[in-house]
Amino acid sequence: MTLGLELRGLDKSFEPENPVLRGIDLSIRRGEFVSLVGSSGCGKSTLLRIIAGLEQADGGRVAIDGREVTYLEPKARRIAMVFQSYALYPHMTVAANIATPLIMSRLHFLARLPLLGALAPGRRQVRSTIDRAVEEVADQLEIRPLLGRKPAQLSGGQRQRVALARAMVRQPSLFLMDEPLSNLDAKLRVHMRGELTDLHRRVGATFVYVTHDQVEAMTMSDRIALMERGAILQFGTPSELYSAPANLRVAQFIGTPSINCFPAEIDSAGTVSCLGRPVSGMVTSETRQRASLAVRPESIRLSARSEDVVFGATLRRIEHHGSEYILFAEPQGRDQLVRIRVSGAALEGQPLAEGQALTIAFSAADAHLFGSDDRRMDVSLFDAPVRLQSA
Amino acid sequence: MRKFPSPLAGLTPLLSHLVLLIGAAFILLPFFWMVLTSIRSPSEIFSVSFWPIPREFYGWENYGEAFGMVPLLRFMLNGVIVCLGILVVQLLVAVPAAYALAKLPFAGRRLLFALVVGALCVPMQVLALPLFMGLAEFNLLNTYFAMMLPFFLSVFAIFLFRQTFKSYPDEIIQAARLDGFTELEICWRLVAPSALPAISAFAVFSLVAHWNDLYWPMIVVSDTKLAPPPLGMLFFTNAEAGSNYGALMAGATVLTAPLVVAFLFARRQFIQGITMTGVK
């Protein structure tokens, strides 16, 4: 099967001592929706610009649909791109904006010249096929009534659609999107998320979507590539990233509220201890290092079962989120707030007050262990109760 | 933007440098020739050589003659007096007016602002005739005052400062009033300092414009002792042209130098001041 997009060993640096991308490898299947996620400065936008051909990598290869395009101009790559600011030509009507990519590819240079171009033979037929294509796309995106307007007369959501139409009109095999929703208000953003997913399903093209918003990435993508400091930390489906993060920083980036981390140690026998006490039931093959034990907020419970890791803690803050609550509890003797997600139903008949003492617990099976290099560690689990501090 | 590997890639910057350098040669030619001639001997001037180093350094003689033939220092002093006089009055008049137009409600404000905008469209040269007659009537020709009077009001300054002052937060002005500031203090001690970039840009514009202005001084001043640099230069050209080009170019160098040197030292402020105004 040919890949929709293949990246091999891409390197890029603008200043020699400060590389932006370090050996990026990525294989994206045809028709897949892949998000590049990471905090700002992680290199995701540069990577997208290299895929588009707007930037040239220092080393490595780019192939689109099995065809190497590393040294091709953007226009020769059969791609379309939607920009963060939409980058609509302000002096052109919506129709002219959408038509531009077709005019550029289908009309000869002389035929594009103002005034003179009107004399070019065959120009009229080409123009009418272009106009039909524009109208078709406009219908699909329901912006036909806007075709005569200028971008300045459009709302943010309408500009977004025009930018999408301009991308769709030449039926590219690869769509590149650079934070296209970040200029919209929160409500519209959620709505457009759904529309983009529908669009992807309808068009069937490969999508590469850059965002810093992990919720966007989780809700829309088939797979996510999480980037940090110019490297891909993990590439996998949303549920893989959530339930089996390959790296502590992946675990911390994905999920709201973010994951709880506790310092842990591994002794020479591979036994894990957390906060100075052994976590019995958890053994790893690697030995002798500092580590971190990470637990999702929903995996922390307010009632201890026999095999659980148990803390005594003080409740510091309660946040109401409608159907659920986020509790912030401070474990005894530690300067840290543990985030706990509980459903409203679970708290019924159990009134909580800030300042009250709590017993919080999680099972070793729900905990992720990360080594001193932040990489995920394999663990073996045994059933054995442990009490770090009796409540 | 990064270029893609292409056989022409290395040629483009070379070509653009070539064009820019040809243009630069055209721009710099008069400056180069002026300075070069001012340090050349008459014989070398007459032989018209392009060689950039004078065979015989004749600067002392040329500059000495220039200073001896016309009072160059006096011209520059006149320029300083006139320019500073104009600038000080312009600011004293325009800042409070702009503050009132921006922040104080008063009857007739819109009319006054409309007049200011209308006056912006009227070039100074249009007003020269009646102003000249008025000054002649009061026997004020051939005075510093006559050279400065038409420029005491800069409608451009009022317009520019009003736009700048308008963005000053009303809350701070109200708070200052509650704190017991007088209106004059609010204007000069709070609002005006906040607009310092605009004010200094205007100052540069005003100084450059009036240092270089010829039209009005030429009309109201005939006394050599009162001439500002451009008029002094014109006197020099008319009276002493003859064949003493060395001295003439020395004089031109001396009179051009102050602003050019100031420009080289405060490049940003100059460019900003002269271009933000857009009017010359």
Next chain:
Amino acid sequence: MSAISLPTDISRRRDRRRGYAESLKGWTFVSPAALLLMLIYLVPLAMLLALSVTDYQLGAVVTGFVGLDNFERAFADPVFQRAFSNTLLYVAIVIPFGVGLALVIAILIHQRRRTRSLYEIIYFLPVTATLVAMATVWQFILHPRLGPVNKLLQTLGLPETHFLSDPALIVPTLAAIGVWQVVGFNVILFLAGLTAIPRELYDAARVDGASAPLDRFLTVTWPQLGPTTMFVTVTTSITAFKVFETVAVLTKGQRGTEVLLYAIYLEGFQYFEMGYAAALTLVFMTFVLLLSVWQTFHLDRRVHY
């Protein structure tokens, strides 16, 4: 109802009194400016209008109303006609070259990184230099025997050219000096316009297939520079219309080189024909006003905001 409520007519009176106080405060702030506006703009303009229909000469005892005679005389006067056509020719040369060259140079400078400020300084130098002094230098440079330009033409085997006395060459020569003076100013304005164009627009154009420099220029640069170009053209034309210094230094209006402002200067301040000069001034003013209004209106259609 609270204790501080007042009968409405009293509170209204107080409001009005406070309005007067506010107005007074405003007027004290603008009074110097308003006074000068009267003195420097309104009264002189009225005087100018009045003068233009008289035959007043400075110092004359008798002055008569002549109606529109001054204007008729102006348009029949070969000197004024020449001044008029010379000015138009001057403007017609300075605008395309002053604007076009500036645009080309600005685009080239904009692409430079390290040398950008150096070029900026060089091209801006003539704007700060005293034009009268530089005109004197130009006169010397264009001197038929002592100037380097003719020396250069000579070495190329071309005939000696009298730039400043050959009637066919004088106005174009003056215009070339005008371009020399204005181009740096326009370059800076264009550079500001170029810097304000968002980079994403160029990226979008490249992705859309506009990768040839001319395509990029036509799709992004030129439309985006619309407002700047308009502004630059208007200021250049107004500057060109006010050409005076170079004429005053280089030709003094001799050999048929009168321009509008110099003609006004001669009539008003050398021959003291105040009435006639006032009429000429009004012609000059309407032309400057008409020009900028006309240009603004016509160029406005090219601008898309």
